[in-house]
Amino acid sequence: MTVVKFRDNSPPRSQHVFMRLSGWELLYLVAFLASVLFVISDDTLGTAKQVTAIVLLGGCLVAYVRLGRRSVGVGYRSWEGRTYVVLLIVLFTPVAAICPPTRFLLFALCAQCFMMIPKNQARIAVIIFNVAPALEFLVDPPSLQELTVFLGVTLTVLAFALTFGPWIVDVIGQSRERASLIQQLEAKRAEVAALSAERGALAERERLAGEIHDTLAQGFTSIIMLLQQPDPRRVELAVQTARENLAEARTLITELSPAPLSGATLEEALGRITSKFGEELSMSAVFEVRGDSRATPTKVDVVLLRAAQEALANVRKHARAGSVTVTLEYTPEAARLTLQDDGAGVDPSAAEGYGLRGMRARVEQAGGTLTVTGPPGGGTVLEAVVPTGRTDQGA
Numbered sequence: 001m002t003v004v005k006f007r008d009n010s011p012p013r014s015q016h017v018f019m020r021l022s023g024w025e026l027l028y029l030v031a032f033l034a035s036v037l038f039v040i041s042d043d044t045l046g047t048a049k050q051v052t053a054i055v056l057l058g059g060c061l062v063a064y065v066r067l068g069r070r071s072v073g074v075g076y077r078s079w080e081g082r083t084y085v086v087l088l089i090v091l092f093t094p095v096a097a098i099c100p101p102t103r104f105l106l107f108a109l110c111a112q113c114f115m116m117i118p119k120n121q122a123r124i125a126v127i128i129f130n131v132a133p134a135l136e137f138l139v140d141p142p143s144l145q146e147l148t149v150f151l152g153v154t155l156t157v158l159a160f161a162l163t164f165g166p167w168i169v170d171v172i173g174q175s176r177e178r179a180s181l182i183q184q185l186e187a188k189r190a191e192v193a194a195l196s197a198e199r200g201a202l203a204e205r206e207r208l209a210g211e212i213h214d215t216l217a218q219g220f221t222s223i224i225m226l227l228q229q230p231d232p233r234r235v236e237l238a239v240q241t242a243r244e245n246l247a248e249a250r251t252l253i254t255e256l257s258p259a260p261l262s263g264a265t266l267e268e269a270l271g272r273i274t275s276k277f278g279e280e281l282s283m284s285a286v287f288e289v290r291g292d293s294r295a296t297p298t299k300v301d302v303v304l305l306r307a308a309q310e311a312l313a314n315v316r317k318h319a320r321a322g323s324v325t326v327t328l329e330y331t332p333e334a335a336r337l338t339l340q341d342d343g344a345g346v347d348p349s350a351a352e353g354y355g356l357r358g359m360r361a362r363v364e365q366a367g368g369t370l371t372v373t374g375p376p377g378g379g380t381v382l383e384a385v386v387p388t389g390r391t392d393q394g395a
Contacts (some may be wrong), residue, residue: 024108024111024112024115025069027107027108027111028064028108028109028112031104031105031107031108031109032057032060032061032105032108034104034105035057035095035099035101035102035104035105036054036057038099038101038102038104039053039054039057039095039098039099039102040054042099042101045098045099049098049099052094052098053094053095053098053099053102056091056092056094056095057091057092057095057102057105059087059091060087060088060091060092060095060105060109063084063087063088063091064084064112067080067081067083067084067087068080068081068084068112068116071084071115071116081116081117082116082117082121084112084116085112085113085116085117085121085122085125088109088112088113088129089125089128089129089132092105092109092129093129093132093133096132096133097133100133100146100149100150100153103130103133103153103157106129106130106157106161107157107160107161109129110126110129110157110160110161110165111161111165111168113125113126113129113161113165114126114161114165114166114168114169115168115169115172119165119166119169122165122166122169123162123165123166126157126158126161126162126165127158130154130157130158131154133150134150134154206358206361219241219242219244219245219248220245221313221316221317222237222238222241222280222316223238223241223242223245225280225316226238226241226280234280237276237279237280240276241276241280265295266296266300266301266304266305266328266335267289267293267328269301269305270287270304270305270308270326270328270337271287273305273308273309273312274286274287274308274312274324274326275287277312277315277316277324278324280316281316283321283322283323283324284322284323284324285323285324285325285326286323286324286325286326287325287326287327287328288325288326288327288328289327289328289329289330290327290328290329290330291329291330291331292330293330294330296335296388297388297389299366300335300366300386300387300388303362303363303366303368303384303386304328304335304337304384304386306359306362307337307359307362307363307370307382307384308326308337308339310355310356310358310359311339311359311382312324312326312339313355314355314356315339315341315343315380318343318344319341319343319344319379319380320343320344321341321342321343321344321379322342322343323341323342324339324340324341324342325338325339325340325341326338326339327339327340333387333388333389334368334385334386334387334388335385335386335388336383336384336385337383337384337385337386338381338382338383338384339380339381339382339383340379340380340381340382341379341380342379343379343380344376344377344380345374345375345376345377345378345379345380346372346373346374346375346376346380347376356372359384363384363385363386366386366387367386367387368384368385368386368387369384369385370382370383370384370385371383
């Protein structure tokens, strides 16, 4: 198990349990106070040994505050961690030799080794911690009881430290990896949210561009064409178109339905724009309804109305037609808009313009299809089919 270094980019310690030191420090403090109490209560040591042991224990505590505490949670390449472990061995070994009960402190010190230096080095340090006090036996051979107690304590501490120490380190390592992954996921989530917002803004800009093209731009084109000929009737139509353009502008601002649909059905709106188109160009413009009329969703109404407006605008600009027929047909599951003119037809090699691309995108977003056919010189047929949902066909 490789323990990941997790320092500069880590969240605050309060965020993750494995980064908190309160539990480890409480264990160290309890073991430290217990060791001091063992030294003070052992009257056989003498004052000099008691003072020496307490001073060395105090040195262990100072070393933890100055070096050890900063080494926990910053990875295993910290020189402070290695220095701290070496100081512990130097300071604590004499204490354990002077007062064997203070070896109770090893439960905390061995855990610290695994938290501050690599596992293999920590294992060596733990063994040194537990075996080093036996050097005293070279000078003062122990009794059988002392040897038994020493071996019992040593084996217990070693078994506990060498078993649970690496396990705890692996758990902390996995926690660090998961914390790093969570941090990366949160960063990716923020990036996706930013991209989503950017894409939403782009889609909204494209939608507004299409709305402006289908309404205001076409209206201004009509006004220009009408005013090019000083005819009172055409001036009146230009004024009417300007008013409708103003209504469209207000509609775009307030995000309401298209102005031609305000207070009218789709059939009424299509009939009105077809009739107006014929008046403006002084040509035959017929609107027909086929099938059983019914209310359709607002989204469908908007798509078909915009398609009709764009198709009529294309007839005005390109077709050079003498007549046009707009048909709205209701089927059980869809509404079909067909616009047919007797103009110049479609050039197969010509690329789609912005208006036709926007019309196709609008229809496809509603789940429908758009087709434009017509050989050159034979007129053009535009058909937009948008699903409305199945209607009840009787009991």
